[in-house]
Amino acid sequence: MAIDLSSQMSAVIDLMGQSLTLKRKSSTINKFGDSTNTYTTEIIYAGVNDFNDEEEWTKYGIFVPGDKLFFIKSIVTKPSEGDEIIYRGETYEIKKIRFPDSGYISHYECGAKRI
Numbered sequence: 511m512a513i514d515l516s517s518q519m520s521a522v523i524d525l526m527g528q529s530l531t532l533k534r535k536s537s538t539i540n541k542f543g544d545s546t547n548t549y550t551t552e553i554i555y556a557g558v559n560d561f562n563d564e565e566e567w568t569k570y571g572i573f574v575p576g577d578k579l580f581f582i583k584s585i586v587t588k589p590s591e592g593d594e595i596i597y598r599g600e601t602y603e604i605k606k607i608r609f610p611d612s613g614y615i616s617h618y619e620c621g622a623k624r625i
Contacts, residue, residue, distance in 0.1 A: 520616040523583050527555045531596040532582075532589060549594070557581035558597060567606060567621050578602050580620045589620055601625050 533549040540546065559579040567573045580595055580602075588607075595602045602622035609618060 520583060523555065523557045523581055523617060527557045527581070527583075528597075529553055529555055530558075530580075532586070533594040533596065533601075535590070535592045535594065552586075554582060554586050556583070556595075561621070572606060573621050573623065577624065578622050580604075580622060582618045582620055584616055584618060586618075589618060594625070595620070595622055 530553070531551050532554045533551050536548050536550070538546050538548070557580070559581070560575065561568050561573045561577045561579055562575050563569075565573065565579070568575060568577075578595075578597065580597075582589060589604055591604050591607060593604045595604065601624070603625045604620045604622045606621040607618055608621075
């Protein structure tokens with residue numbers, strides 16, 4: 511019997527997740543070529559893990575131990591690379607996003623670096 515890891519992760523986020531702020535980044539370029547970033551914020555619920563030496567993304571040098579992996583439930587509109595997460599007073603920029611391997615996406619896994 512196959513185990514549905516997506517629904518299990520959703521349950522873990524419900525039990526152990528934390529409230530944090532997601533800042534969605536939107537960029538515009540004016541007629542002079544200057545870029546302006548604006549942000550909208552929303553409170554979301556997510557699981558949080560520190561990266562360690564065993565993580566795939568740390569093995570390839572994308573992240574270092576201490577960077578964060580946020581598990582964001584899919585009921586939130588899909589986050590984007592460049593969006594920011596405020597967690598325990600620190601701001602992290604989302605650098606990579608991956609999805610579960612199953613057909614149903616219950617959550618997004620967002621690798622983020624402190625800025």
